[in-house]
Amino acid sequence: LAKTTQPISMDSYEGQEVNITCSHNNIATNDYITWYQQFPSQGPRFIIQGYKTKVTNEVASLFIPADRKSSTLSLPRVSLSDTAVYYCLVGNMNRDDKIIFGKGTRLHILP
Amino acid sequence: NAGVTQTPKFRVLKTGQSMTLLCAQDMNHEYMYWYRQDPGMGLRLIHYSVGEGTTAKGEVPDGYNVSRLKKQNFLLGLESAAPSQTSVYFCASSYEAGGLNTGELFFGEGSRLTVL
Numbered sequence: 001l002a003k004t005t006q007p008i009s010m011d012s013y014e015g016q017e018v019n020i021t022c023s024h025n026n027i028a029t030n031d032y033i034t035w036y037q038q039f040p041s042q043g044p045r046f047i048i049q050g051y052k053t054k055v056t057n058e059v060a061s062l063f064i065p066a067d068r069k070s071s072t073l074s075l076p077r078v079s080l081s082d083t084a085v086y087y088c089l090v091g092n093m094n095r096d097d098k099i100i101f102g103k104g105t106r107l108h109i110l111p
Numbered sequence: 112n113a114g115v116t117q118t119p120k121f122r123v124l125k126t127g128q129s130m131t132l133l134c135a136q137d138m139n140h141e142y143m144y145w146y147r148q149d150p151g152m153g154l155r156l157i158h159y160s161v162g163e164g165t166t167a168k169g170e171v172p173d174g175y176n177v178s179r180l181k182k183q184n185f186l187l188g189l190e191s192a193a194p195s196q197t198s199v200y201f202c203a204s205s206y207e208a209g210g211l212n213t214g215e216l217f218f219g220e221g222s223r224l225t226v227l
Contacts, residue, residue, distance in 0.1 A: 024179075032214060034214050034215075036216070041221070042218075042220065042221070043115075043200075043201045043203065043218025043219055043220060043221055044114075044154070044216070044218055045218070046215045046216060049214060049215065063157055070162075085153075087153065087154075089214075091214065093211035093212045093213065094212065095142075095161045095207075095210075095211070095212055096117070096161055096167065096212065097212065098156055098159065098169055098170070099144065099156065099159070099205075099212075099214065099216065100156060100170065101153045101154040101155070101156075102153050103152065103153040104153050
């Protein structure tokens, strides 16, 4: 399982774009990168998943450089409701593989 | 469509008591997971299941047992509860596509367990 490293916490302001970077230096060829969002007192929620280059959905964008040793979750024009913990996970899709969460990044959006 | 439902949502136990947490999903998902989350921490995988009748150990399996007798249910048991098992427990499920686990987890609302 590839180990991931994320900042423990980040602050930003409403209306700004927020980028959270995750390092995964020992990512394997078959590994995918997945991001989750967790609000207080709730279970995590899937945000986005990618393998390489760029993936975009209605919530966020995921940028993955060619060497895949890091990835960046981009949240456009954040609001107070984006205050949450964001988790970066790396792993392949094999049936028997464990899905392991790290400590995540605590994002605090200020007015 | 209920998604992933956990029962009970809250429970207080005394040390040494036993209990079972039930997780039910109505999405016909192959994979199910039990995690625990302690204050200010990330989620830690306790046990998981890749299909009906199968279970496997996660990161922190000691003190817990699980069963997946039906595809839609995943039970987490504590045979002799200890204060160190005070935590919030989350169940999750994911689906298969093309013979692979999509890795898209759907979580329940959590079960808050306190062991005195």
